[in-house]
Amino acid sequence: MRQDKTNMIFQAAIDIFSDRGFDRATMDDIAARANVAKGTIYYHFKSKEDLFLFLVEEGIDLLQESVREMIRPEMKGIQKLEAAIRQQIAFFDHYRDFCIIMLREGWGAEERQKEFRRMLTEYISLLEEFIRQAMEEGDCRQTDPESAAWTVFGGAAITSLHQLYSRKIYKTDELFKQTSSILLQGLRK
Amino acid sequence: MRQDKTNMIFQAAIDIFSDRGFDRATMDDIAARANVAKGTIYYHFKSKEDLFLFLVEEGIDLLQESVREMIRPEMKGIQKLEAAIRQQIAFFDHYRDFCIIMLREGWGAEERQKEFRRMLTEYISLLEEFIRQAMEEGDCRQTDPESAAWTVFGGAAITSLHQLYSRKIYKTDELFKQTSSILLQGLRK
Amino acid sequence: MRQDKTNMIFQAAIDIFSDRGFDRATMDDIAARANVAKGTIYYHFKSKEDLFLFLVEEGIDLLQESVREMIRPEMKGIQKLEAAIRQQIAFFDHYRDFCIIMLREGWGAEERQKEFRRMLTEYISLLEEFIRQAMEEGDCRQTDPESAAWTVFGGAAITSLHQLYSRKIYKTDELFKQTSSILLQGLRK
Amino acid sequence: MRQDKTNMIFQAAIDIFSDRGFDRATMDDIAARANVAKGTIYYHFKSKEDLFLFLVEEGIDLLQESVREMIRPEMKGIQKLEAAIRQQIAFFDHYRDFCIIMLREGWGAEERQKEFRRMLTEYISLLEEFIRQAMEEGDCRQTDPESAAWTVFGGAAITSLHQLYSRKIYKTDELFKQTSSILLQGLRK
DNA sequence: AATGAATGAGTATTCATTCAT
DNA sequence: TATGAATGAATACTCATTCAT
Structure with a gap:
């Protein structure tokens, strides 16, 4: 992304929205963080909502x-799903702020x-597709793929979020291994 | 719960908070829904925040x-965990509004x-305890019980939440079976 | 004064009004201080204003x-005035709260x-009368007695008030001597 | 003072605060009097208290x-004091509203x-200094200069205030002569 | 006589949005 | 393009007063 005003506002908005939530975030805060005048935001974005949705999109x-990049067409569904979970956890670890926004504002x-x-549903559909493929390939129990996709998304997301507020320090890789083994193989030995 | 003013406010607050979130909910809305004057809320609760936290608690x-009621001391850890997941899903199905609040406001x-x-951590600790017991009893893979408890809570919660906004109609029992089998046995066959 | 509810409210009202001023004082505060229910105040006094004016009166x-008690008909005007100043300072020293109310709310x-x-003017008229008499008796320079009475009242009152908020500790007797000598003989040697 | 919005608010605030006192004055009143929107006040002043204290300062x-302007270093203490009293009375006569605020809100x-x-104490210290000098120069009886300064301030202030509410019309010059002669030479002939 | 739950008009403050420059 | 002063609708909270018990 270029270092133009639009981008400075964009970055500031992520900071402020994730810190305070949509309602508590003020355009003044965002303008101050972006080092632009308040009017400038309105030159680039129609409204607070517009800015927010742009950012979310x-x-x-x-x-x-970033999930699609990890996927090769020849991979099996269950492999794709595993890659997606890994990628989601890495993504949330990297863009912590964004993780908060996703869980809070939807x-x-x-x-x-x-x-x-x-x-968000667009993204979840990806997971759903992988589950569907895995079911067809006999690697996954028969279940409702939509519902399952949300379970996987939610389990991974809340786990990411929790460690943000936890005193414990988790390594991303450890977190992935634990979470994906729960979601993929279940807790039962 | 008695049908006194305090309780009418309580019920109205759940409605409004879950519908609009903490920040968008107004005391006027809550008063109108509860059929009391705004001052009456302040007679019973110190502040908006106070009302909110009382409700959450x-x-x-x-x-x-409701989870503890399902638990017998003689049960194995893995059985307790299963019962807890079932109960959480049933609870969120029954108190849909509350489910939204829990995911959104924390x-x-x-x-x-x-x-x-x-x-919330108090509740999650319950799940953690069951996981710990199951690990000791050899019914559960070795993992970080705290992190795992949040994964389970999040997977189940987001799944409940999703179906609230989904066009599909899920039966609670079906939802439980699917979700718990994912969380307990994993997706992989 | 009897120890009935009316009097308990009266005492509490002085405390609270002098501490917070008329507007900041609440009927709740007064009720709490008086150890009565709020409604009780309204049983004994028509309104907050009514309570306040009763108290002031x-x-x-x-x-x-207390000033009149010190006055003998045979005294000269200038003696009466001196006695009045002494008495006012003693009164304000004793009823500090009341002194604040008098300076603030009029x-x-x-x-x-x-x-x-x-x-208040009723009281000031007393001083005025003494000044008038002293002028007639040739003990006091010719001046507007009304205006002079207010000067005397104000000088003594503000001095009392100041020492309330001062770090210095003044003895009432010292304060009287100083203040009355300024007001009666002037600063100039 | 310039005729910008800040100053319009400032003038309106003096009017309203002196008319109603700090607590009874509303920001709506002030905004209306200043012909600006309420938000504009908050753009220029942090809060009602901030506005008030700015105005007082x-x-x-x-x-x-205005007192300092009348003072020449070569003047004797007693002359400085006399000039100060004259100036204070003139000031309070000119800024009547401000006089009310000073007596009421401190x-x-x-x-x-x-x-x-x-x-306020800063100003009173000036008077105190003059009194101290006059005492050193042998023109003033030995007394506590701090307490005496308050007596002088209060006597002059209350006198000013009284004539604001009196039916009588006083000329500033007359008022000064009377008040200063009381405060400087005392009432006794 | 006394109570205290209930009321609702009133107030300080916030903030998204506009617009003249 | 960019600014920031100005706006006013919206909102949490207060408190004198009432009234059924």
């Missing part, structure tokens, strides 16, 4: 891309939140 | 109790959110 | 009486404040 | 300056009031 796109009846879920 | 207590640096996590 | 009456256009000034 | 500074335990007294 970029983030989810980035997450999707639930509710407002248009902004519906739009958010629409975008 | 009651909810988490209720969840914990993340951030504000005192209210820290207090929330403190209370 | 009692106070000014008390001040007037200025403004509200009905309560006009009523206050009407009552 | 400006006022006391103005009073101090007494109490709130931070705002403490800050007020701190600023």
